[in-house]
Amino acid sequence: MDYQAPRGTQDILPEEQAYWRYVESKAAKVAARYGYSRIDTPTFEDARLFTRTVGEETDIVTKEMYTFQDRGGSDLTLRPEGTAPVCRAYIEHGMASRTKPVKLYYLASIFRYDRPQAGRYREHHQFGFELFGEADAAADAEVIDMAWSFYRELGITTLPVQLNSIGCPECRAAYLAALKEYYASCVDTLCGDCKIRYGKNPLRLLDCKKPDCRAAALKAPHAIDYLCPDCKAHFEKLTALLGAISVPFEVNHCLVRGLDYYSRTVFEIQPQEEGAQSTIGGGGRYDNLIPQLGGEATPAIGFATGIERIILNLKRQSVTVPALEAPRFFLAALGEAAVMAAFKLASDLRREGIPLVESLSSRSLKSQLRQASGLGARYTLILGEAELESRQIILRDMGTSAQHTLPLDGLSPALKAL
Incomplete structure (x- = not known):
């Protein structure tokens, strides 16, 4: 790549x-x-x-x-x-x-x-x-x-x-003077950065994590003694x-x-x-x-x-964090006429505030159910051409595999009640 x-x-x-x-x-x-x-x-x-x-x-x-x-x-x-x-x-x-x-x-x-x-x-x-x-x-x-x-x-x-x-700034001046006096005897043992800090910013000498500099810092004067x-x-x-x-x-x-x-x-x-x-x-x-x-x-x-x-x-530390909310509903469609109707139905349901993912293509029901399961959907709505003709839709519980039908008319209130 x-x-x-x-x-x-x-x-x-x-x-x-x-x-x-x-x-x-x-x-x-x-x-x-x-x-x-x-x-x-x-x-x-x-x-x-x-x-x-x-x-x-x-x-x-x-x-x-x-x-x-x-x-x-x-x-x-x-x-x-x-x-x-x-x-x-x-x-x-x-x-x-x-x-x-x-x-x-x-x-x-x-x-x-x-x-x-x-x-x-x-x-x-x-x-x-x-x-x-x-x-x-x-x-x-x-x-x-x-x-x-x-x-x-x-x-x-x-x-x-x-x-x-x-x-x-007032009491720190005396501390910085004591710090420079202490480091004067060991400045040659410090890293290159700390040699520069010694002249320009001696307080930062205490912050270096390199072993030789750290060892020197542990023996340095304490700021709280100069407050x-x-x-x-x-x-x-x-x-x-x-x-x-x-x-x-x-x-x-x-x-x-x-x-x-x-x-x-x-x-x-x-x-x-x-x-x-x-x-x-x-x-x-x-x-x-x-x-x-x-x-x-x-x-x-x-x-x-x-x-x-x-x-x-x-x-x-193996802290468990809450999982992000999965889409509650997945809409599966079987047949070209159902795919067209499902596209409009999905748009209408989302505008009603119902979280929903749709298949977007007419694949096998098994393939679409696998997609719904992978997304973590709680329910799958199944719309085939027979359901479209009878103005019904199948609701499948993805946890139990139980199914029953709901009328397409008034579907939104029924889904919000689940």
């Missing part, structure tokens, strides 16, 4: 759709329960939105963004993450005037040029939610609780929330609130997340299934992002999770 899906993308086939509808329906229900409204942003944005907010030295900007120039000469980028576009929409549409906090969620395609692996694609999909306008640690606790509840409702067994605080009084009080209240609602967590001193806009709280959630990809979702607080984009000072916190990664873990 000459054409295949591009590397790092996938076709979501009909037999996989039950997983997707299950996850998306749970996402919408949990979001509604916590008071979130859906927002959809464009698939591509001004490239500067991401270089300015995500961070020019992050892997996303330097290695992973799909950026192109349109015919007008503007640099546009396929959405590599969901928070910055929602923040842009929040500012552009004057949402700061709405009752606080403003709670928004999205289900969106995300594009990153990354090495494809299990549960991670160059085009993947995320469920994310953002809370604007509340600085109290209770907002952090609610966002974490909502994320935790979402996984629990899906049936995914999770480990404790991985939690950390990276402080605010200012306000950041320390915020973190202590957050942990107390999580304890009060029985959300298990553990402080992970190496957790910083991969985006520059985070401040104070950062967190991740991991699946318990051994061998599964580690992180399936994470987020944090980004109190300085809205003003960075030209809006008024607005505290905010958010979370995002990859749907492909969720489905991978649903399968690994």
